[in-house]
Structures are given as C-alpha cells and as structure tokens.
Amino acid sequence: MFGLESEEPSYEQRSEMAARMSERLGVELVAPHIPGAGALQLRAPRISPPGALDGFCRQDTWDRAYHSYGHDRTLHGPFGRYPNPPDVVAHPRDEAELEAVLEWCSDNGYCTIPYGGGSSVVGGVTPPDDVGPIVTIALDRLDRVLEIDEVSRAARIQAGVFGPALEDQLRPAGYTLRHFPQSFSGSTLGGWIATRSGGHYATNHTHIDEFVETVRMLTPQGWWEARRLPGSGAGPDPNRLAIGSEGILGVITEAWMRIQARPVFRATASVRFGSWQAGYEATRHVAQAKLWPANLRLLDPVLAAAAAGLDGTESVLIVSFESAEVSQRPQLDQALEILRSAGGVAPEEEVVVDDAGGTTGRSGAAGAWRNAFIPSGPGVTAGLGLIANTFETAITWDRWPEFDASVREATERVLREVCGGGSVNCRFTHVYTDGPAPYYTFAGRYVSGMDPVAALAVIKAGVSDAVMTAGGTITHHHAVGREHRPWYDLERPEPFALALRSAKKALDPSGVLNPGVLVDPMT
C-alpha cells in the first residue's frame, strides 16, 4: 500500500535528504519533526454496523485514520490532522456482503465512499465535511484474477487487486495487463477504471478505458454490467459512463480486461534535441506517423539535465516499441528516421534492439531518466521543507507552445508569491496525434511558519486557473475528486453535468455515493 508510516523516510533520512536538496537549491531546508500514528485521537464513531455486517466491518483507529485520506494522507497525515474519519470501514469479501453494506448505507442515507488503493491525489476518497455518518467501502478483499480467456486475450479481474498482485496472477500464464500508472504499486484495477487512469502506453491506447471489455458495478438500483464484447455500436457505450465515474454511480467490483502476451521483442532509443521546441516538434511527427510506440516520453531541458545528465539546453526523447510476436527493429528504425530528419541525435549506443526477451533501456540516458529521483508527490518533499507537487493536462498541438509558455509563467509567478521563488519543469507522459499530455513538476521553498497544506492549495489554484484559461483539461489522468471540482465545473458542458446529475439521482436516489465528487446533489 501507498503512504504507510512504515514506508515513510525517518527523521534522520529526511534530514539527510534536506541537506542534499539545500545544496542543490542553494537555500537552507530544515526537515520538520512529524508525530507518529500511535498518538491519534479520532472522533468517536457515530454509527455501528448491524450484526449482519459485523464480520467485515471495522472501526479501529488505524483503519479509520488510514481511510481518512487518499495519497494526500502523506500531506495531512504527517501533521496529525484527521478531523473527519469514516465511522465504519467495510471490507466486503464477496458481492453479497457488498450488496448488504450498500443497502444499509442507501437505506439510512450514510455517506458511502468506495475505496481502492487510496492513491487519489485529488481528495477522491476523502470524506466530505457535514454529511453525517460516513461508511468507507474498501475493496481490498476482492483481489483475485478470476478467469483468464487465453483465446480472446482477456481476463475477469476483481476491482480491489493492487497492480503488483494483479501482474503476479497473470504472469504464470504468460500474460500482462501492461497498465503501469505511476501509482501502480498502491492503486487497484477498480481505482484505475473509476478514475480513467493513464498507464504504460504513451501513444494509442493510453488510458485504462481502452483495455476494458466490460465493467461490473453495483449501483443502489442493481448491477450494471454490459455484455462482454470486443466492440459494439449499440447506443452510447455503457462502459464509458461507468469509466471515470469516480464512485458516484456505483461500486465497481470486477471487469473483463483485455490482456496481452508478455513482450519479448523490445527496441528503445533515446534521442537528444537541441532545444525544447525541437524535441516537441519531432515528437509530434512521430505521433502523427502512427507508429504507436509504447513509450514516447519527452523531457524538457531542465528535467533532461537533472534526470539524464544533459547540459540544460537539450531535451531528450525516449522512444520504445515492444511486442510479443515480432521484432520491433523496423518500427524503431522508422521512428528514428523521422526523429533524425527532425534534428534528433541518437548515438548508436543509445539505440538498443532486443529480440531475445531481455530488458532494454536500463542504461544510457533512458536508463538514467528511469532511475532518477523525480519528486512525484507532496509526502517526501513536505518532509524536506519543500512545497512540491505535479499537475498534468492535455492540449492540442496548435495551442501547445503558447499554452506551455503561459502555464510556466503562471506557475513561476505563484511560486514567487507563495514561496519567494521556485522552479518548474515539464515532460510528456502521453502523446496523441492531435496533442501532448504534458506533466509539470514544480517546487518552492517551505517558508518557516507556513501552513504547507494551505500554501499548496494556493499554488494549485493558481496553476489550475492558468491551465483552464489556456484551454487545457484540469486532468489528463489524476481524476477530479474533490480538489479539481471548481475547474472541472468549468470544463464539462453544462448539459452533460445535468445529464450526469440526473443519472446519479436515478441510480442513487438517496445521494449517498461519494457526494461532492463530479457533481452536486440534485436539488
């Protein structure tokens, strides 16, 4: 699991890291003391589960504190803030138990929060204030691959399985889902589906959406499960309304997922460009040539310098192909032809073709990038005396250069205002024919006496405003949750919000499911 106290760095480790970061940033950082979980005093539970639910419901301090947050526990938790824990945490072991607890919640109007891996960085599983009793439904007991259909290359998988356990269960038969979001180790299949997770593939099928054959979801009005089909044109796709629904329509229990044979053939290169612009123009050409590389990840000069040891003017692109069936040398050669024509430099030692099932790309610039320490969340960095975080979006190519300039400018401005300065860098995590999905990382100094949570909220609001003003999406793959709501409301069409709110009202008439996420309750 993600963000456990046992996985956090100790005070000594944090002090050492803070000293290193101080040197790099030229600013004195001091790691604060963080209290342990043992000292917690939570609000007393306001409800107790009826006897029939006793066997799988818990109310102990640890379980309630753990389920008070998603990944933002690393932000709030270390500072001891657990003002609104769930009253009950249910761990149903089968669908009958899930039905029983959802019915109990729905009948009594208890706020119900479906909980997968708890990797949300947007408050998607954080109980809202002022909703009365709260029941969090943890899916962790539904953690099996139930069936593998080798002929169709699909598997029926329970929603509560974490990434590594899922792959462990597919591996013996030679298969993989090949969906590796950054949260892989601490997130679940159900969470990926509920939040439209972005995974392994940088082009073509990037979101979990594309790997779903059909979703099984319990709503207060019964089971939602479309036929298992490779394709259909029968009305709006029911799966596409469940995918991304973030727990407001029902609880996802399992899905038939498209799987694939484990890759044997790999081909990878890292390609340097003289500037950021040269890098992204070349990346666009490869994306539009529809060669569909598995990886097409571009680092801006700042990041390329920090992560791959380049000189601070060059950008670097990692392009990789993989296949279980055929050598990827021709595909890589075609991509390299395009990239070199666009000014890319790809020394032969940075081009690795493996037709024997080995592991490529762990050396050279690509390897350095993969292995580099890239701050990815507020946890470690808050403990280091830094205010750091990431945000991701997507934008069409025609607007991209202006978008990038205005978002960087706004990020630097808000960092100056809040932290007296800071830095921002960018990489592309996913690339489409019609535009990139840029992923920005920013860091500002923790100023003594600052409320880090409030400071981060101000910075996030500033960058979110900039992203929306410049035409992007508030999230390419981090979901909406509660924290992105104000900007999501600017993004989605008003009639769609009305449709979604009406659908929710019909499926969840008492409005118990994850209230405040995506839509407001019907009045």
Place this chain on the structure above:
Amino acid sequence: MFGLESEEPSYEQRSEMAARMSERLGVELVAPHIPGAGALQLRAPRISPPGALDGFCRQDTWDRAYHSYGHDRTLHGPFGRYPNPPDVVAHPRDEAELEAVLEWCSDNGYCTIPYGGGSSVVGGVTPPDDVGPIVTIALDRLDRVLEIDEVSRAARIQAGVFGPALEDQLRPAGYTLRHFPQSFSGSTLGGWIATRSGGHYATNHTHIDEFVETVRMLTPQGWWEARRLPGSGAGPDPNRLAIGSEGILGVITEAWMRIQARPVFRATASVRFGSWQAGYEATRHVAQAKLWPANLRLLDPVLAAAAAGLDGTESVLIVSFESAEVSQRPQLDQALEILRSAGGVAPEEEVVVDDAGGTTGRSGAAGAWRNAFIPSGPGVTAGLGLIANTFETAITWDRWPEFDASVREATERVLREVCGGGSVNCRFTHVYTDGPAPYYTFAGRYVSGMDPVAALAVIKAGVSDAVMTAGGTITHHHAVGREHRPWYDLERPEPFALALRSAKKALDPSGVLNPGVLVDPMT
C-alpha cells in the same frame, strides 16, 4: 443522396438483373413493377411552421415522402407506403435557425427527428406512429468543413456534410478523415457520430468514436460541447454519451475531428487459407500481434468463391497497411510471416507494396473482391424478387466458432421457414484483439404473394434472437434505431437504461427528440 428514385434501376435493368440472378440461383425470379413517386398522396400536414421558420421549412410532397424513411425507403417506398410522413421538414441554415425550430418543437411537444443522410437501415429516422405532429430536422444545409488545424491534424466540420463532400473539402489541403462506412456516399458526419458508425479501419480505431475530438450538440437545455482536447481523464467522457445517442439527447451540428495526411505508402496482400477456420485463426493471430493493419478483411469460403473466384473451400484474407509517412513493407512482411506460419498462401503476385502514392490492391483476388457485386441492402434485391439483407455483430474469440455455427444454423432455419430455403455467408469487416466483427449476408427467394416487408421482419427477428442468445451484440455499426430496440433492451444493463432515460428526461423534458429510439419515455 442514397435511395433516390433517379438512382434506382429501371424496370428494364431490374428485369435483366433478375434474369442473371435466376440463372445463378437456379430459381425463376421476376422483377415486379414499382410505382413512381409522382402518384403519391400524403396525409395533409397537421401543423404549419410559424412565419419566423418559414424560410427554411418545407412541406411539399417530395420532401415529406423522402424524409419518411431512412435507407429502408428502398424497401417501403417502392411499394408506395408513406402512411406517416413528417408534417414539416426543416432545413436550418445556421445554428440560430436550428435553435428556433428546436424551441418551437420542444415548446409544442412536436416529435422531432434529426435527419442526416437518411442511410439508417434500422428505422432510426422513421417517424413513430401515434406521436402527433412530426418535425424532421434535416441537417443538409450544414455541410461545410469550417476550419482545418494542420498542426494538430484536426478539422471542425459541420454535421450535415455527406462523405464525398467532406473528403472533397479536406483533399485540397492534403488531408482525409479516412472514414468510409459502406453508406459513405449517402451518410453524413453527424449521422456517423450519432450512430457510432464503423468505417475504413478494420483494426485499432474502427468506429467514428475514435476520431472525435469533441462534439457540438444542441439539446433543449442548451449547447453540449466539451473542450477540444487530445485526451482527458476528467470524469466520464461527455463525448462518449453524445456519440451513439441517435438523436434522443440533442441535434449534433458539428464536431472537431481528427484528420490525417492522405496515405502515400501502401502495402496489400491477399492470403488464402484451406478453410474458414484456418482463415479466422490466422486473422486472430495478426490482430493480437497489434500490427494494426488498415484492412484485415476475411471472406468465408462461400463469399470467397462468389467474390474472388476461389473454389468454395478456401477463405481469403485481405490485409493492407497504409501510411503518409513511412513505407509499409516491413509491417506487411511481419503480417505475412504470421499468416504464412498459420498456413496462409500468399503468392507474390497477390502482394503489392507501393511506396510512390499509387493505388494498390485493385488487381488479383483483393481487387476482385473489392469490385464484386455484393448484395448489401434490401433495395435492389427486393426489386429482383429476392429477400436479402445483412446483419453484423461482434463476439469474443473464445465464443466465436460456436457463435458462428449457431447463427448460421438459425439463419438457414428461418430462411427455410419463410422462403423455403436460402443462403448465408460471412465476412469480417473489423477485427479486434479480443474478437471479430462478423458481417452476415443472407438471401431467400421472394415467394409469390409474399409481403416482403413482413417476411424480412420475420427473418430479421429470427437471426437477431440467435445473435443475442449466442452472446453477440445486436449491432456492431448499424445502430439501434427502432428496429433493433427489442434486442438492444436485452443487451444494455438495466441501470444504464435508467441512467440514459433520466439523462434524456433532464435534457429533453417534453420528450420530443426521436421518441422510441434507445429508451422509452420516462413515465
């Protein structure tokens, strides 16, 4: 346009074709006389548009008769049946006119039918009985490509443009949408989006869904238009609820569509297999290798004999790659390696690689297949004294062999019952990693005195029952309309139907938009 009287074969032409078909089938076919449109007497219009709408509304016999049907006009129209024509046919020339006519309909409770090319074969634009006054909104005046974004490879296109006119407007700049459904010449962009049309590509991005950046749709509650984005993870995708909505939520007026450079590099082969099973097993291997050919179309032995001159035991697969940027020789070589390992025979003269922008695949078996006369609709064939039609579906590979056997058995049985016998054949029009989209064509003899419409309905019901029982979808790309409703109702999850009905009720409170399609009105 599709199905115009002027495009129908004359009595003489039909008699000649009937004689040819008689010889081929060994059964005497007699072409019936069909009355002309001039003699039509329609029900008098029950309403008249207010003065403000006068400029773009028509009530003449031809317009009302034409808009009484979709492509099934070729079935009903020739026999003179126009019992339920629209009272008014509106042809709005801009969005303001569309807003005005939709408001008039919504305020007065007039049944409102959005009408694109009228190529529906499932009654999707046929006014329902017993709904009072009917206004059909034809989109034919909204027929322009408004904007081309060459950098992002996308274009803003009005919904009412027909396929050929759309391509004509993209061609001068060197682009193409490359969406060629069978109805291409007689259908529109808006229709494709509203019905989840299946097009050119046999693998990877097969449905129009994948080419939509964002849809603009007028609902009675206002404009539905999401931001133009290459990708997003912000809640359920609003576009995916508009796509496939078949006119029940709103009227699609335009869309930003992903376009592409016109292909220069092509590589095509036709590959023969000793049996149907050998053909589809090999096809599966290529699909699962993720080489993403543009074409991967398999004909069963019956069709391969009729269309490509093979011996009636062999199946034939046409596999084609295309690209604007790079030679497709390596991709075709990789596909051929897989296909030959699977027992395929691909003589060198059936393998054509063109790196110079020519047109390949017009000769050999692939050419014969492309150019062959394949009965595709009831129009011509009803005029020939045949009861013929097609149906398409999709099914996962694990269930495919049993599915195919049971659907063929059921089709032959119902043809025996209704026509005293008949034939059925199959091809794959689209292929997914997890299953094929088979397309069946059947033909039975028109028995003297038979009501051809009723006979076809009995046959269609029989095959639809078989498809649903065997686990398929009622439609891969022909949409639901009114004729597929009973089976669609078995296919979609009940909570999704509730969600969709509630969304429609919220967006279209007076229930005027295409009533009876996809969902029943809320009670």
